[in-house]
Amino acid sequence: MADLDKQGGTPEQGGGDVSESSTTAEVEAAFAKTVDRGEPILQVRNLVKHFPLTQGILFKKQIGAVRAVDDISFDLYQGETLGVVGESGCGKSTVAKLLMNLETPTSGQILYKGEDISRLSGRALKAVRRNIQMVFQDPYTSLNPRMTVGDIIGEPFEIHPEVAPKGDRRRKVQELLDVVGLNPEYINRYPHQFSGGQRQRIGIARGLALNPEIIICDEPVSALDVSVQAQVINLMERLQDEFNLSYVFIAHDLSIVRHISDRVGVMYLGKMAEIGTDAEIYDHPTHPYTQALLSAVPQPDPATRDQRERIILTGDVPSPANPPSGCRFRTRCWKARARCALEVPDLAVPAEFRYVEGPAHHDSACFFAEDKPEVTHPQEPPAPEDPARGRAD
Amino acid sequence: MTTTQKTADLPAAKSADSAGTPLLQVKDLHVEFHTRDGVVKAINGVNYSVDSGETLAVLGESGSGKSVTAQAIMGILDMPPGRIPSGEILYRGQDMLTMSGEERRKIRGRKIAMIFQDALSSLNPVLSVGYQLGEMFRVHQGLSKKDAKAKAIELMDRVRIPAAKERVNDYPHQFSGGMRQRIMIAMALALEPDLIIADEPTTALDVTVQAQVMDLLAELQREYNMGLILITHDLGVVADVADKIAVMYAGRIVETAPVHELYKRPAHPYTKGLLDSIPRLDHKGSELYAIKGLPPNMARVPAGCAFNPRCDRAQDICRTEVPALHPVTEQDGTTLVGRGSACHFWKETIHG
Ligand SMILES: Nc1ncnc2c1ncn2[C@@H]1O[C@H](COP(=O)(O)OP(=O)(O)OP(=O)(O)O)[C@@H](O)[C@H]1O
Ligand SMILES: Nc1ncnc2c1ncn2[C@@H]1O[C@H](COP(=O)(O)OP(=O)(O)O)[C@@H](O)[C@H]1O
Ligand code: SF4
Ligand code: SF4
Ligand SMILES: [Mg+2]
Ligand SMILES: [Mg+2]
Numbered sequence: 001m002a003d004l005d006k007q008g009g010t011p012e013q014g015g016g017d018v019s020e021s022s023t024t025a026e027v028e029a030a031f032a033k034t035v036d037r038g039e040p041i042l043q044v045r046n047l048v049k050h051f052p053l054t055q056g057i058l059f060k061k062q063i064g065a066v067r068a069v070d071d072i073s074f075d076l077y078q079g080e081t082l083g084v085v086g087e088s089g090c091g092k093s094t095v096a097k098l099l100m101n102l103e104t105p106t107s108g109q110i111l112y113k114g115e116d117i118s119r120l121s122g123r124a125l126k127a128v129r130r131n132i133q134m135v136f137q138d139p140y141t142s143l144n145p146r147m148t149v150g151d152i153i154g155e156p157f158e159i160h161p162e163v164a165p166k167g168d169r170r171r172k173v174q175e176l177l178d179v180v181g182l183n184p185e186y187i188n189r190y191p192h193q194f195s196g197g198q199r200q201r202i203g204i205a206r207g208l209a210l211n212p213e214i215i216i217c218d219e220p221v222s223a224l225d226v227s228v229q230a231q232v233i234n235l236m237e238r239l240q241d242e243f244n245l246s247y248v249f250i251a252h253d254l255s256i257v258r259h260i261s262d263r264v265g266v267m268y269l270g271k272m273a274e275i276g277t278d279a280e281i282y283d284h285p286t287h288p289y290t291q292a293l294l295s296a297v298p299q300p301d302p303a304t305r306d307q308r309e310r311i312i313l314t315g316d317v318p319s320p321a322n323p324p325s326g327c328r329f330r331t332r333c334w335k336a337r338a339r340c341a342l343e344v345p346d347l348a349v350p351a352e353f354r355y356v357e358g359p360a361h362h363d364s365a366c367f368f369a370e371d372k373p374e375v376t377h378p379q380e381p382p383a384p385e386d387p388a389r390g391r392a393d
Numbered sequence: 394m395t396t397t398q399k400t401a402d403l404p405a406a407k408s409a410d411s412a413g414t415p416l417l418q419v420k421d422l423h424v425e426f427h428t429r430d431g432v433v434k435a436i437n438g439v440n441y442s443v444d445s446g447e448t449l450a451v452l453g454e455s456g457s458g459k460s461v462t463a464q465a466i467m468g469i470l471d472m473p474p475g476r477i478p479s480g481e482i483l484y485r486g487q488d489m490l491t492m493s494g495e496e497r498r499k500i501r502g503r504k505i506a507m508i509f510q511d512a513l514s515s516l517n518p519v520l521s522v523g524y525q526l527g528e529m530f531r532v533h534q535g536l537s538k539k540d541a542k543a544k545a546i547e548l549m550d551r552v553r554i555p556a557a558k559e560r561v562n563d564y565p566h567q568f569s570g571g572m573r574q575r576i577m578i579a580m581a582l583a584l585e586p587d588l589i590i591a592d593e594p595t596t597a598l599d600v601t602v603q604a605q606v607m608d609l610l611a612e613l614q615r616e617y618n619m620g621l622i623l624i625t626h627d628l629g630v631v632a633d634v635a636d637k638i639a640v641m642y643a644g645r646i647v648e649t650a651p652v653h654e655l656y657k658r659p660a661h662p663y664t665k666g667l668l669d670s671i672p673r674l675d676h677k678g679s680e681l682y683a684i685k686g687l688p689p690n691m692a693r694v695p696a697g698c699a700f701n702p703r704c705d706r707a708q709d710i711c712r713t714e715v716p717a718l719h720p721v722t723e724q725d726g727t728t729l730v731g732r733g734s735a736c737h738f739w740k741e742t743i744h745g
Binding site: 087088195197198225226227228229230231233234237252254255256258259278292293296297298299300301302303305310312313314315316317 | 454455555569571572599600601602603604605607608626627628629630631632633635652653656666667668670671672677680681682683684685687688703
């Protein structure tokens with residue numbers, strides 16, 4: 001696979017035609033710019049990540065590649081939440097790691113304020129890392145058990161001392177604890193002394209330490225109990241307003257994603273199948289995979305259970321090491337035709353909706369896209385019957 | 394208020410069985426674990442029942458005691474450290490906790506089968522799937538190796554494993570998560586049980602695969618008219634498949650109700666809080682309702698009602714007296730079949 005040779009390319013290769021500014025100082029200056037609300041702050045272009053599959057112990061021979069992320073493009077706008085949904089193994093976490101510079105892309109670009117950040121190193125990399133932070137999925141394994149909460153939250157200050165001078169750190173950490181709703185006196189405790197929800201708050205406090213502009217959240221509430229999820233979601237929304245943050249919010253719970261997101265992208269086998277505003281995706285999905293995914297989600301309202309049209313897909317998701325030709329979804333798609341095996345559909349507004357206005361007019365990678373609003377069932381839980389069943393406020 | 398009676402006899406839902414005895418009934422079950430840190434009272438009075446052809450969903454957060462109850466029914470509790478100080482587990486009216494070992498063995502595994510959350514760790518990795526399925530028939534029905542294998546293939550077909558004949562000799566790791574869960578279902582079905590207990594059968598699966606597996610389970614249940622106890626924390630799955638619900642909190646059943654009733658008119662503040670915290674379209678952009686605080690540590694359950702530190706309605710009595718599972722009625726006293734709430738203020742909660 002020719003693409004793989006590019007992996008781990010030198011920093012100079014990075015920007016190429018996109019950014020002319022190549023000196024560290026210029027890059028840093030670009031990062032210091034402010035982006036207006038609603039303007040793109042992150043632009044992902046043709047992002048590819050292939051993990052080589054090797055055989056042999058001494059002489060590793062490459063026998064193929066896991067195509068974890070395979071040509072993905074999207075924008076993140078300043079101040080918004082972009083939800084990313086999709087089934088296990090479709091590449092969500094790999095996208096998150098690429099955005100965080102924890103993996104080097106096989107090819108493609110990640111433009112932050114117009115600069116390609118995917119192949120930076122040294123000071124310039126440090127400068128980006130300050131502005132893009134991450135909150136991880138598992139609050140039980142992502143915190144070092146031998147460090148105190150104070151050390152965990154304050155660790156980013158070791159790498160970026162300019163944000164908080166030494167004498168000031170304890171106070172800053174206590175402030176952060178307070179911001180995420182934890183008692184500042186807990187500063188000397190260890191992670192095992194906290195519950196899952198509290199640990200997730202510690203992870204969020206750490207993510208906030210450097211005043212980032214973007215936070216990438218990979219399944220931030222999936223490991224939490226239902227009654228605690230709502231607390232953490234509320235906290236994240238409050239912090240977004242308070243600190244003017246942009247979120248990439250990865251999750252598999254579609255109702256939580258809808259609640260928190262302004263726009264939603266649906267991934268399947270390393271590709272973006274469909275992307276649009278929450279209402280476009282949830283109420284007017286045009287991609288068969290999105291339609292099946294939405295129809296499969298159990299609704300917390302027994303009154304709708306016999307009225308819903310459910311699309312039960314057959315088979316499993318194919319292996320990303322050996323994806324189907326053409327459209328990746330064709331092996332499970334009930335609408336697939338000959339063309340679907342031959343050509344890869346682009347992520348764009350489908351021809352039939354290009355000149356119509358309305359919610360079906362959004363990007364969808366399908367040759368036979370159809371607006372199918374009926375697959376999305378009423379999302380409403382039952383209307384409160386007794387007056388007491390409202391919100392306790 | 395007469396709040397201190399220990400157990401309440403709930404009006405039972407109309408039984409499908411002619412005799413009126415439920416297929417399985419758990420009565421005031423207690424389970425404790427003796428650990429180094431002291432006694433963990435994991436189950437403090439669980440009451441529920443299920444009939445043939447009926448689906449009971451047991452809903453609760455992690456640690457609330459859903460699995461321990463199921464393990465007690467199946468007789469697979471770790472004893473010690475586990476102990477059952479009191480309670481009854483009645484299969485067709487007969488208490489499994491007091492019957493002879495031989496009688497018990499005829500029921501557990503044969504009449505009552507269980508499906509676990511994690512199929513990979515409950516299948517033996519070094520034996521082929523066909524061998525493990527066939528074993529059920531060889532051991533329990535004395536079938537020959539050849540006949541058992543034919544039965545195994547039939548079962549794999551039954552749970553819609555494609556190309557069952559070719560795959561019967563494959564090992565568990567060669568199947569996807571969804572297929573492994575279907576093999577677990579096949580295994581549970583092998584001896585045509587009357588009751589299946591499924592402990593979070595789809596929690597580890599993706600939504601589209603979860604839909605396939607739930608669909609299969611519901612179809613098989615209808616076909617064989619089995620009782621099903623579905624253990625889950627997912628309010629969506631419950632709404633989709635349950636006939637009735639038992640809500641667990643801190644080792645007790647805090648509310649029981651038919652599915653439509655529970656979602657429409659919860660009679661316990663915890664249930665109401667859970668339902669209110671579901672993201673709703675008309676509240677997009679505003680705060681989600683969130684139950685405050687955390688589920689309790691089972692080694693230090695609060696006195697009185699275990700939910701009291703998190704409850705907006707809590708009064709002094711809630712901090713001292715454990716509420717019994719009261720029968721829930723209409724405002725005028727009309728019985729509501731199958732409904733119960735372990736709350737001192739159930740009337741205020743349901744009738745406002
Ligand atoms: N370091 C790696 N080496 C090889 N393959 C990898 C590596 N990391 C991820 N993959 C593969 O890439 C694909 C995408 O993985 P990824 O973790 O991004 O999925 P995901 O969408 O986050 O799934 P989940 O919902 O289960 O978290 C999977 O097939 C995975 O096995
Ligand atoms: N073998 C054991 N020893 C000690 N405590 C246990 C044991 N098994 C379960 N528990 C405790 O019993 C309680 C209920 O657990 P469980 O039934 O597994 O919860 P869930 O509702 O999540 O299925 C928990 O507090 C758990 O820690
Ligand atoms: S392009 Fe073809 S296979 Fe792909 S989703 Fe559309 S109809 Fe289905
Ligand atoms: S008994 Fe009291 S504390 Fe418990 S749920 Fe009812 S009102 Fe709340
Ligand atoms: Mg992931
Ligand atoms: Mg459990």
